Amino acid sequence: MSDFDDRDRILLAGLAFYGYHGVMLEENKLGQRFRIDLELGLDMSDAAKTDDVASTVHYGNVYNVVKEAFEERRFKLIEALGHHIIVRLFGAFDKVDWIRIRVRKPEAPLPIVAGEVAIELLRTRDQI
Template sequence: MTTIARSEVLLCEARFYAFHGVMPQERKVGAEYTVSVTVGYDYAKAAESDEVDDTLNYAELYELVKHEMQQPSKLLEHVALRMGEAIFQKWSQAAYADIRVMKNNPPMGAACAGAGVNLHLVNDKTKKC
């Protein structure tokens, strides 16, 4: 007998062009972003059934992230929190979400690949982490 101790659905480094930023120019011109999401989700039923309806569909997860990236915000912290709240609203059985939003080549005069935020949210409905 096999026991699944932990299962997650992943969206790795999805790329978007969006209009987030504190400076008005950032919200006007936009920038490239990379988003990664890990959702703690018990997909034991899906592993047994081989049916997409029994899991958290990563194509739907991508569309949710895409929708949130299209809503301009000043802070990436706000964008990440909106994503997490939307994930828990759509998939109430999700235990947690790790969300990373990176602005590629940020306009701060530094030579770096990106700057951004990581957010770890625990779904109060499940209390798993």
């Protein structure tokens, strides 16, 4: 994964959504909060040189795709939700080479006082 550490990326962190994803009946009925962190890898050298938004991916458009993907269907597993969001982002933005997503469930149905559960996926375009 270190190949990705030195590359350009767009970051969206702590995006909060309310949804009905999960295995447990209570999660499907009552819903819960989710947090999503994203890294989208792309070459931003032209955008840096030209100051032209057409040379990059607009993060507002990224948010819109994530929100739509999050809300369009229910998933039992946050792994499947994360994969679905990645597929939709690759479909929407040709300039993106790789995506890292972390889907967090701060209120997962576990007997813990503090903490959260999360998954993290890292995919290149050819892995979808």
